[in-house]
Amino acid sequence: MSFRLRPSKSPHREVKRAARDEFRRVIKLLEDPAADTEESIHQLRVGMKRLRALLRLVRDALGAVPACAEQQRCKALANAFAGSRDAAVARGLLGELLAAVPDPELRARLRVGFEQSVPMTMQPPLPLPDVAQHLRLMRRDVKDWPLQSLKLRHLNDQLARQYRRGRRLYRSLGDDFAMALLHEWRKEVKRLLYQLELVRGRGRRSKLDRRIKRLGSLLGDLHDLDMLELQIESHIEDYWLDDRLALYRLLHERRAALRSRALALGSKIFVEPPASFARGRLTEWQRDR
Structure with missing residues (x-):
């Protein structure tokens, strides 16, 4: 099932x-x-x-x-x-970022610095x-x-609250892309996505569902970038200063692009009154009996 x-x-x-x-x-x-x-x-x-x-x-x-x-x-x-999963994600993300670095010696030094602070395998x-x-x-x-x-009203009320939390965080962002705020928005968007999975039709995902899933992925990618930067910051002794600054530039460029796409998607998702959103979703779900 x-x-x-x-x-x-x-x-x-x-x-x-x-x-x-x-x-x-x-x-x-x-x-x-x-x-x-x-x-x-x-x-x-x-x-x-x-x-x-x-x-x-x-x-x-x-x-x-x-x-x-x-x-x-x-x-x-x-x-x-979380630790073993985060280490694997950070290693893969670093590899993606280093693919854009033309200097092979710089790539090698950054890889060595990373591996000195993160075990190759984590049990x-x-x-x-x-x-x-x-x-x-x-x-x-x-x-x-x-x-x-x-009762159905319990599902309706909680779905409306979940959508409202996501909408409130989206509206509170503005120009503030603080790590903690984005992290909270990511969690609420993911929770909304999983709740919508529970009350969806048997056919293909709706456009809204696909947008929410994509937004969750973008915010997840942003979170991974933040975790990689924190990991580097906690082991700065393993990196040359110029190498670290070069990597930060790559991180910040990727982050800016992801933020822009996430905000654009948010503007298409969080546009309805929460009560209307929940009522419409449950009405559509109940039609698929």
Whole structure:
């Protein structure tokens, strides 16, 4: 089954089914001996973010305390693997940036500086089979989620709030591209994307969905650039000053281009009143019975 609620079924049963299916998807990847470890870790983190978005969507019916507790379980598991994933992303991003550097000696020095501060391989903090077993326990607990009172109005209200959070952050940006503000916008856009996955039709993604997915990718790329710069800043002793400044120029050029594209997409996405956005989306979803 996909990460999608079927409008013809009981909402509270569908939410539990979608959560169990997502747990099953991630468990299967973690237990596949042929699966790439980095990709399995990435999908683990994606799965936990999807489940947190689902929990936010049903928070009113589930209750603030149990919803927060389950979200914290998902967040803790995803955060445990953030380091190994971030190192792999930073290495790949550095390679992309260095491809634009014509000086082979400069490229070599920057690579050496990076590898001195980041291990070539990073072992997962926990054995993946152990993580899969932990996920089984979390999946088992889904049956006890108190969702009997879940109604469509709960989905509508939370979807409107999620869209409102994304719109508010977009409007607050202006000329301020502070790392923390962009990071918050990225998280809210991703959460909106995952919630829209739950209430989408069976056909291809709508233009709006594709735009939100693209915006999430752009903001993710911006976040990766920021993390790479922070990593370099924390190990400046591994780089020559002129080399570091040359790399910063590349980072800032890429960042400016991504910011411009993200703002342009945001202007096309966050244009509706939140209540109208949520009502229209759920009406469209319910037609697809």
